Amino acid sequence: MFKVVDLFAGPGGLAEGFAAVRDANGERAFDIALSVEKEYSAFSTLRMRSFFRQFDRPPADYYEHVRGNVTREQLVSNHPAEWSAACAETLQLELGTPEAAAQIDPLIDRIAAEASDRCILVGGPPCQAYSLVGRARNRGNADYVASEDHRHFLYREYIRILARLKPVAFIMENVKGFLSASIDGENIFAKVTADLMEAGGFRESYSIQALTIGIARGGAAYILRSEDHGVPQRRHRVILFGVRHDFASRLPVLQSPEDHLQPCDASAVVRDVLGDMPALRSRLSKAEDSGPAWRDAVIEAFEISARAAFEEEDEQFDEIAMRLIAHAKWMVGLNDILPSCSAEPAGVANDELADWLLDPELKYLPNHEARGHMGSDLARYAFAATFAELNGRSPKASEFPADLAPAHLNWTSGKFNDRFRVQCWDQPSTTVTSHIAKDGHYFIHPDPLQCRSLTVREAARLQTFPDNYLFEGSRTQQYTQVGNAVPPFLAYQIARVVHRVLS
Numbered sequence: 001m002f003k004v005v006d007l008f009a010g011p012g013g014l015a016e017g018f019a020a021v022r023d024a025n026g027e028r029a030f031d032i033a034l035s036v037e038k039e040y041s042a043f044s045t046l047r048m049r050s051f052f053r054q055f056d057r058p059p060a061d062y063y064e065h066v067r068g069n070v071t072r073e074q075l076v077s078n079h080p081a082e083w084s085a086a087c088a089e090t091l092q093l094e095l096g097t098p099e100a101a102a103q104i105d106p107l108i109d110r111i112a113a114e115a116s117d118r119c120i121l122v123g124g125p126p127c128q129a130y131s132l133v134g135r136a137r138n139r140g141n142a143d144y145v146a147s148e149d150h151r152h153f154l155y156r157e158y159i160r161i162l163a164r165l166k167p168v169a170f171i172m173e174n175v176k177g178f179l180s181a182s183i184d185g186e187n188i189f190a191k192v193t194a195d196l197m198e199a200g201g202f203r204e205s206y207s208i209q210a211l212t213i214g215i216a217r218g219g220a221a222y223i224l225r226s227e228d229h230g231v232p233q234r235r236h237r238v239i240l241f242g243v244r245h246d247f248a249s250r251l252p253v254l255q256s257p258e259d260h261l262q263p264c265d266a267s268a269v270v271r272d273v274l275g276d277m278p279a280l281r282s283r284l285s286k287a288e289d290s291g292p293a294w295r296d297a298v299i300e301a302f303e304i305s306a307r308a309a310f311e312e313e314d315e316q317f318d319e320i321a322m323r324l325i326a327h328a329k330w331m332v333g334l335n336d337i338l339p340s341c342s343a344e345p346a347g348v349a350n351d352e353l354a355d356w357l358l359d360p361e362l363k364y365l366p367n368h369e370a371r372g373h374m375g376s377d378l379a380r381y382a383f384a385a386t387f388a389e390l391n392g393r394s395p396k397a398s399e400f401p402a403d404l405a406p407a408h409l410n411w412t413s414g415k416f417n418d419r420f421r422v423q424c425w426d427q428p429s430t431t432v433t434s435h436i437a438k439d440g441h442y443f444i445h446p447d448p449l450q451c452r453s454l455t456v457r458e459a460a461r462l463q464t465f466p467d468n469y470l471f472e473g474s475r476t477q478q479y480t481q482v483g484n485a486v487p488p489f490l491a492y493q494i495a496r497v498v499h500r501v502l503s
Contacts, residue, residue: 002118005034006032008095010484011482012485016049016469016492021492023503033115037092041477042484043090058361066470091103119168158172166244176236179219193208196240205244210254211241231268232464236431260497275425277461281337294340295334304403311401330449341370366471370455380400384421389446395420423444436479
């Protein structure tokens, strides 16, 4: 069994994937020895999931905790040994500070001594400073100085711990913008990879491998496309797989196509994981929130968007307007109004994902509650989802009727081209990011009759978190956790390659 140290762990997506791998005897191939996260709500989720994994078969009171019938304190007191193990495995620390180093270094030394040559380091230093969106936002800040942004240099803490732990292998994850980011003219990717390769104390003490076979060169060879590997989401991330020189020199490291991460025959799509989810109505923000009030607000939203479409005097808009009117008429006759939240378990159409996501013991689906929307946004959601229903794609800003355009001076500039984006049924979703915590405009549900953005659980399914994965904190914090994580099902496939290579 390999020991795993997980840095900048978030809610635990990477650890979940590694913990799921079994060896030829059916035993766990990886033991999560330490996971570190600084943000409290993500850390709470991380620790609860660590507790869940202490059991070969989760106890009944865990599921009652998910349902809300058993408090966290009661659950912990019922299983003190497992909770103690979870507490030993998880730390809330801000990596990169002297205080964190003083606490974590003795633990790293102990793990290194106990694991010997069977230790792995994984993690993704925070990526806001590298992301293309983040860099664009920083350029708009006249006072921003890249060389003074500590987020650019958190990778150094990862490398410091890599040098101390000296694991047989490591996985580092980051955004695509990492490849093109630079500080004072120096390319960040080249600097980071050079530092990683020298972390063992001499040049090329680690070799960095590409997990997939392709024609890409340079940094692009390390990009993993989640939709190619069974994740119902277009999420492209840089994954660096490093192997220590002494192992790389004597092992056939990724020498054959079979050793690499294999693409799926067909992409998983939104319908596979959301098609059977309980239908919900949105909540209403800044207004009375009730079933009848929602029905009236959505009828008005359909009618407003239909009139706006008719005003364009275009055949394509006329077709959308007629469909919007049909939806409004259907809503008028609706007596059984949808709930705004549901705990009803739901199926998964994709067999491989069903095995990964579903838990037959789970009778209560957590984190499936709609957020509130303003009336003006309901009209835009109604139009966008109906457009996608008819065209199989989300509308661009230029395809919105003028009367539905938001009051943004730059609405027609192209900067807001995908400001309202529908996640279409028969495609992988777009990248689930932490922005989903701010508003739902980029994550509109494909069913126009629900007229809402995605719930935390729907976003979690697109990210391939199992249904029994309980997210802690406020709903906004839960969205952030989901958006920042590595998809666990992708992490599982990466971990299988790592285990195959090292074993």
